[in-house]
Amino acid sequence: MMKNKRNDDKRMRQMLLTALLFLFPWLAGAASYVPLLRQLGMENIREAAGPEGVYLCWEDPVYRGPVRGLAEVLRQLAAQEELTQETHLVILENGWPQLLITVPAGSWTDYREERVTWTEFVNSLELTYDTDEAMRHFSDAKTEHRSAGKVDFVIYPQLQLRNSWMDKIYGASVNIAPAIEMQLWKGASFTGQVIFPIWNNLIGEMDYIRAGILTLRQEVRLPKRWMASLTVGNFTQQRIGADLQLTWRTADDRWLLGARGGLTGASVVQDGHWQVSRWERLSGAVWGRYFEPHYQLELELTAERYIYGDYGARLDCVRHFGETTVGLFAMVSGGEANGGFSFSVPLPRKKRMRRKAVRVRLPEYWGLTYEAQSGNEYAERRLGRRYQTDPVVSRSNRFYNPDFVRKQLLRQ
Incomplete structure (x- = not known):
């Protein structure tokens, strides 16, 4: 009798644990998506998981504009079969949150199994500039692949036209203005630019190498x-x-x-x-x-x-x-x-x-x-x-x- 009772108690505990993990999968430890974001080249990555779902934030130094990188992240995450929870994605700029994208739990499976199109999937997303609540979940999360101290050497072309004279149709100047751009710490950035004149028919400082944005x-x-x-x-x-x-x-x-x-x-x-x-x-x-x-x-x-x-x-x-x-x-x-x-x-x-x-x-x-x-x-x-x-x-x-x-x- 005692042995049967112990076996019944063991089975009860196993059933209870299975039910908890089914209802609250985050208790089992959610899969980490940090390596996926690093593989895409994202920086300042943080991750958190809880009963409200999965939380991810990142900064995109790879793709032009805010949309291409987000589209690639969404497609890569949709391919992860274990991802079935509501997911909260925050795009950062210079370390600060800019946009929150919430993906409903069912949307991942529907798109993965081709029950909905890309258009229907995107229309199911919730997008908002209100990021305060989502960012609280990252308070204890470690930042991976930091951008601080990394340098961009950006070559800016410049063209200036003026039409303020009676003796010539247009005044013009063409310059190349390379700049060093660097993120120092959260929210802080440095820009150092030098302007090199290529051609102009103006007077004044246009003939000289000079400081631009500094x-x-x-x-x-x-x-x-x-x-x-x-x-x-x-x-x-x-x-x-x-x-x-x-x-x-x-x-x-x-x-x-x-x-x-x-x-x-x-x-x-x-x-x-x-x-x-x-x-x-x-x-x-x-x-x-x-x-x-x-x-x-x-x-x-x-x-x-x-x-x-x-x-x-x-x-x-x-x-x-x-x-x-x-x-x-x-x-x-x-x-x-x-x-x-x-x-x-x-x-x-x-x-x-x-x-x-x-x-x-x-x-x-x-x-x-x-x-x-x-x-x-x-x-x-x-x-x-x-x-x-x-x-x-x-x-x-x-x-x-x-x-x-x-x-x-x-x-x-």
Whole structure:
């Protein structure tokens, strides 16, 4: 009798353990997907598992834009037969979360067994900019394949056109501006750029080798979808100083509000010498943006105090055609009107070499802005001047809007 009772107790324990592992498979220890992400070349990888499902986050230094790398990760994960749980994927940029993608538990099996198409699979995903809750699961997770200290040597082509003279049709300059770009620690990055003139018919510093973007930048992701950044160094428009920026957006990134303030001085090359002045000019802006998902359209309204003290307002209308963007803008500053267009296009290659110590590459995107300007007075008074703190001028760069990402995923 005692022996039978012990056997019954043993069978009961085995049945209970089997039931627990069936209902809560994470108790058995989930399979690790870190090696898979490392094989794809992803960096800053973290992994966690719990009763809510599997959690993975990574930074993508290999694929151009935010979508191609995500599509490849989704396809590779879908091929893992043991993955049947709800999965939460977080894309990082410079160490900070940008986008959360939640894959329902049943979607993995349905796509793996071809019960649904890629389009149906993508439409089952939940995409949101609200990453706070998901990131709490990584608090004790170890970061694998860190990106800190790895260097990109990026060769930027530059083209500048001017039409402000009566004695020539156009002024132009063509430059090559290589830059060293490095992530230092979480949210911190360094950019060091030198501009080499190739050809120009302008006067001034255009004939000289000179500093381009030379900055130290620290970004911070704050709760409730706030993002702040402080950039110190040499900017465009012959400015040197400090720039502070703060943005907030809704979870679906349809609406965005931003504010920026800068304190700068002059940074010019005269007679071959680099000369800088005290940081005395205060500039700033507040803006709001709405993203219309059907036409992939951005509408942005900005009120701004420009570099040289003039005040104005600007309306931008930008449409995304995949990774290519085309925009129109109209503005008024100092009582004078201005307008023009802009565009940016992706540059080869779609997939870059994996970064080990130093990687040489082109920028992901190249952009150009044309200003009509309403007469010579606009140029002489230096109205509507705003600086950039980043060498990449493209609306596609670091664009993680959930509606945009889903639409581009459907095309992969």
